[in-house]
Amino acid sequence: MDIAAATTIRQHLIDPEICIRCNTCEATCPVGAITHDERNYVVRADVCKPCNACIAPCPTGAIDNWRVVPSARVYSIEEQLGWDVLPAELTHDELAAAGVPEAVIGVVAPAVAVVATADPGEPVPLDAAHYSSLLPPWSAAHAYANLYGPKAPTVATVTGNFRVTEAGFANETHHVVLDFGAMPFPVLEGQSIGIVPPGADASGRPHRARQYSVASPRNGERPGYNNVSLTVKRVTADHQGRAVKGVCSNYVCDLKVGDKVQVIGPFGTSFLMPNHPRSNIVMICTGTGSAPMRAMTEWRRRLRQGGKFEGGKLMLFFGARTREELPYFGPLMSLPKDFIDINLAFSRTAGQPKRHVQDLMRERAADLAGLLQQSDTYVYVCGLRAMEEGVLLALRDAAVAGGLSWDALADAMRREGRLHLETY
Amino acid sequence: MSTIDYSEKIPNNVNLSQDRTLQRALEHWQPNYLAWWQDMGPEGSRDFDVYLRTAVSVDPSGWAQFGYVKMPDYRWGIFLNPGDAERKIHFGDHLGEPAWQDVPGEHRANLRRIIVTQGDTEPASVEQQRHLGLTAPSQYDLRNLFQVNVEEGRHLWAMVYLLHRFFGRDGREEAEALLERRSGDRDNPRILGAFNEKTPDWLAFFMFTYFTDRDGKFQLCALAESGFDPLARTTKFMLTEEAHHMFVGESGVSRVIQRTCDAMRELGTDDPAKLRAAGVIDLPTIQRYLNFHFSVTIDLFGADQSSNAAIFYSSGLKGRYEEGKRADDHRLKGDHYRVLEVHDGRLAEKEVPMLNALNEVLRDDYIKDSVGGVNRWNKVIEKAGLPFRLAVPHKAFHRRIGALAGARIAPDGRVVSEAEWNAKVGEWLPTEADRAFVASLMGRVVEPGKFANWIAPPVVGINKQPVDFEYVRFG
Numbered sequence: 001m002d003i004a005a006a007t008t009i010r011q012h013l014i015d016p017e018i019c020i021r022c023n024t025c026e027a028t029c030p031v032g033a034i035t036h037d038e039r040n041y042v043v044r045a046d047v048c049k050p051c052n053a054c055i056a057p058c059p060t061g062a063i064d065n066w067r068v069v070p071s072a073r074v075y076s077i078e079e080q081l082g083w084d085v086l087p088a089e090l091t092h093d094e095l096a097a098a099g100v101p102e103a104v105i106g107v108v109a110p111a112v113a114v115v116a117t118a119d120p121g122e123p124v125p126l127d128a129a130h131y132s133s134l135l136p137p138w139s140a141a142h143a144y145a146n147l148y149g150p151k152a153p154t155v156a157t158v159t160g161n162f163r164v165t166e167a168g169f170a171n172e173t174h175h176v177v178l179d180f181g182a183m184p185f186p187v188l189e190g191q192s193i194g195i196v197p198p199g200a201d202a203s204g205r206p207h208r209a210r211q212y213s214v215a216s217p218r219n220g221e222r223p224g225y226n227n228v229s230l231t232v233k234r235v236t237a238d239h240q241g242r243a244v245k246g247v248c249s250n251y252v253c254d255l256k257v258g259d260k261v262q263v264i265g266p267f268g269t270s271f272l273m274p275n276h277p278r279s280n281i282v283m284i285c286t287g288t289g290s291a292p293m294r295a296m297t298e299w300r301r302r303l304r305q306g307g308k309f310e311g312g313k314l315m316l317f318f319g320a321r322t323r324e325e326l327p328y329f330g331p332l333m334s335l336p337k338d339f340i341d342i343n344l345a346f347s348r349t350a351g352q353p354k355r356h357v358q359d360l361m362r363e364r365a366a367d368l369a370g371l372l373q374q375s376d377t378y379v380y381v382c383g384l385r386a387m388e389e390g391v392l393l394a395l396r397d398a399a400v401a402g403g404l405s406w407d408a409l410a411d412a413m414r415r416e417g418r419l420h421l422e423t424y
Numbered sequence: 425m426s427t428i429d430y431s432e433k434i435p436n437n438v439n440l441s442q443d444r445t446l447q448r449a450l451e452h453w454q455p456n457y458l459a460w461w462q463d464m465g466p467e468g469s470r471d472f473d474v475y476l477r478t479a480v481s482v483d484p485s486g487w488a489q490f491g492y493v494k495m496p497d498y499r500w501g502i503f504l505n506p507g508d509a510e511r512k513i514h515f516g517d518h519l520g521e522p523a524w525q526d527v528p529g530e531h532r533a534n535l536r537r538i539i540v541t542q543g544d545t546e547p548a549s550v551e552q553q554r555h556l557g558l559t560a561p562s563q564y565d566l567r568n569l570f571q572v573n574v575e576e577g578r579h580l581w582a583m584v585y586l587l588h589r590f591f592g593r594d595g596r597e598e599a600e601a602l603l604e605r606r607s608g609d610r611d612n613p614r615i616l617g618a619f620n621e622k623t624p625d626w627l628a629f630f631m632f633t634y635f636t637d638r639d640g641k642f643q644l645c646a647l648a649e650s651g652f653d654p655l656a657r658t659t660k661f662m663l664t665e666e667a668h669h670m671f672v673g674e675s676g677v678s679r680v681i682q683r684t685c686d687a688m689r690e691l692g693t694d695d696p697a698k699l700r701a702a703g704v705i706d707l708p709t710i711q712r713y714l715n716f717h718f719s720v721t722i723d724l725f726g727a728d729q730s731s732n733a734a735i736f737y738s739s740g741l742k743g744r745y746e747e748g749k750r751a752d753d754h755r756l757k758g759d760h761y762r763v764l765e766v767h768d769g770r771l772a773e774k775e776v777p778m779l780n781a782l783n784e785v786l787r788d789d790y791i792k793d794s795v796g797g798v799n800r801w802n803k804v805i806e807k808a809g810l811p812f813r814l815a816v817p818h819k820a821f822h823r824r825i826g827a828l829a830g831a832r833i834a835p836d837g838r839v840v841s842e843a844e845w846n847a848k849v850g851e852w853l854p855t856e857a858d859r860a861f862v863a864s865l866m867g868r869v870v871e872p873g874k875f876a877n878w879i880a881p882p883v884v885g886i887n888k889q890p891v892d893f894e895y896v897r898f899g
Contacts, residue, residue, distance in 0.1 A: 018883055060671050061888065
């Protein structure tokens with residue numbers, strides 16, 4: 001098959017009905033891809049990178065339009081200059097008729113040819129900050145942030161404190177439930193709150209607050225109650241392995257029911273879950289990075305229970321040293337298989353090779369790619385910073401093996417609030 | 425250079441903290457500015473949390489950060505586009521010389537006049553629009569109004585920075601005066617006529633942002649060519665913000681037209697009385713508003729023959745629109761241009777030296793640009809299958825400045841008698857009754873996702889937010 005006809009590009013176009021011809025995009029474009037005549041502003045497909053420098057400055061949103069077209073049939077400048085309206089998306093059948101193979105149709109890829117350019121070479125370092133979305137998914141609920149600051153914390157009451165790892169093993173992790181009583185503390189899955197430990201540090205300054213992701217869904221750890229849960233690991237060593245007693249984590253893990261806690265927040269307005277039907281969620285976490293994943297999973301589970309959940313896949317990659325150290329292992333295992341696709345990686349199970357989340361992701365690359373090809377798929381990564389690069393490389397390789405352009409995909413996901421990394 | 429220092433009282437990317445004298449002067453001006461905003465800024469809006477765009481750097485990724493802001497806390501500051509050390513003056517007598525980083529003594533008075541005139545329009549439009557929030561047709565529109573207002577405020581900052589930085593005591597006095605003049609004030613009015621007109625209703629606001637802010641665009645474009653580099657860099661950044669204002673105007677009028685066309689189809693009528701009874705603005709009234717705002721705005725370009733314009737150009741202070749893209753000698757000595765005058769009861773063209781006609785050149789560029797948007801409005805009507813078409817009036821219509829000032833010219837360019845003018849003016853310009861009718865439609869609609877009856881919702885929200893997003897939270 002003619003390779004040129006067999007591939008598609010995601011062509012950058014400007015909507016002539018919305019554009020006001022203000023010239024901002026043309027003035028902004030660093031590579032001169034945008035030009036105009038008296039009628040329209042248009043983008044040269046062969047010059048546009050696309051770097052997205054023009055997207056934010058556009059006052060109308062007209063600039064942010066994309067069409068998947070066969071590479072051999074991109075819309076020329078002359079065609080675009082004649083438009084009064086944007087052409088419709090090519091249908092599946094039209095793309096197929098143009099010789100685009102089934103596997104490529106529907107794939108999201110900016111003006112870069114989607115050919116199998118699998119790169120088996122050395123992994124190149126990936127900078128997570130470059131990939132993480134600054135925006136929430138379009139269907140995210142509105143998040144309230146910073147309702148209570150360090151100068152005016154609110155007070156919550158401890159209503160539960162359970163260990164969620166096996167007794168007698170390292171990485172003791174607690175599930176702590178806090179109730180806000182009558183004080184407003186609206187919080188969404190993926191947001192975090194700050195706990196202010198009592199007392200002062202060695203130099204006499206009050207301890208600063210520590211942030212924890214909430215592990216409970218929006219309507220409360222117990223549905224209909226003004227409470228949240230946290231997943232807190234008792235810190236007994238620092239990153240270098242030296243013995244250190246974490247001020248806040250030990251305070252929280254030792255809390256008794258009825259204790260009062262100073263809380264600030266909520267924090268975070270982008271690491272939020274999609275709410276539209278058929279949205280898929282891929283969750284990748286280690287240790288207490290599971291808190292937001294538990295929150296999102298539990299919200300979906302409650303929706304499903306209430307009959308309000310229309311499809312949409314959940315896929316979880318969850319890593320810990322051993323089964324016993326994996327928080328929420330028991331409850332997780334009781335979730336129905338048709339609800340969530342669970343993949344657990346243990347790095348220190350005796351007699352077995354080390355397995356990290358990225359190893360599992362590579363094993364499941366085909367299924368992962370299937371999800372990545374859908375524009376309704378949202379990816380969340382939470383856990384230790386060390387996992388970031390391995391996870392991104394595994395995502396990249398899964399995407400490339402699935403016939404996707406990683407650069408284009410990652411860029412689209414970042415812009416569309418579909419790739420979120422939170423590591424510490 | 426592109427990083428904005430937000431740790432300072434006055435956000436800036438001009439190393440303000442390195443210049444203590446200037447910093448102190450601006451910090452002295454800042455409270456006066458805030459007091460002006462309090463007095464003359466959007467009425468009753470002090471505690472609203474508004475979903476606004478704020479610049480955090482002047483590069484593409486940083487200058488459009490969205491979030492809720494109380495307007496008095498908006499981070500007004502001083503932002504210049506990155507400089508080019510090699511930049512040369514590219515027109516006029518100094519063509520080819522390095523661009524000025526300081527004000528040349530011989531051009532000081534003219535430059536100050538240019539900057540003050542530009543700067544005066546910025547607070548003026550905020551003053552003109554200060555009551556509009558009380559009759560917003562939707563939260564979406566209210567937010568757009570406020571965005572326009574805070575950015576006009578920032579444009580004032582941009583000009584005041586230049587005055588303080590480069591014009592010493594004179595500049596400081598001018599900066600104070602910018603806060604003292606008032607739009608429409610009989611004793612101390614704003615400098616330019618159009619900025620003393622009322623903006624009484626939202627149709628007028630949309631027309632103003634379409635036509636009059638577009639004048640802003642052309643003036644800024646001409647100044648962005650200036651040989652005085654700080655002015656060029658300042659106005660370049662302002663242009664990026666100005667685009668939003670024209671968007672508000674173009675899409676606003678377009679949505680009014682859309683709503684009217686929908687009603688015309690539903691009711692099967694083009695009878696203005698029936699349409700008005702249905703609570704929408706009939707197309708002939710929209711045409712009269714258009715005639716008014718277009719004619720008032722093209723006066724802003726000044727007299728068609730102007731020795732000042734020639735001096736500003738030849739001395740390298742103010743270029744033409746897209747000077748850098750033009751293929752002539754960029755000196756224009758000996759070139760000619762045609763301007764209009766009334767001769768023997770008819771409009772006739774007259775050839776005059778190009779340098780003296782540069783106001784007319786900029787006006788004609790502006791007219792060409794304006795017509796494009798009017799044609800896009802017509803597309804809305806055309807799509808609805810209706811025969812009516814809007815048009816900009818002849819450029820000689822209803823002029824108060826230049827050779828055509830006071831001439832009685834119909835929108836189609838015919839010279840008419842005083843009697844015909846008086847008989848027809850009610851068909852050409854908005855009447856008291858038109859304005860009263862439009863005013864009668866103005867009621868406040870602020871429930872998210874709801875729109876007043878006389879305007880259609882926008883096609884897309886701001887920053888990809890949904891149309892029913894909570895763009896303003898009322899404190």
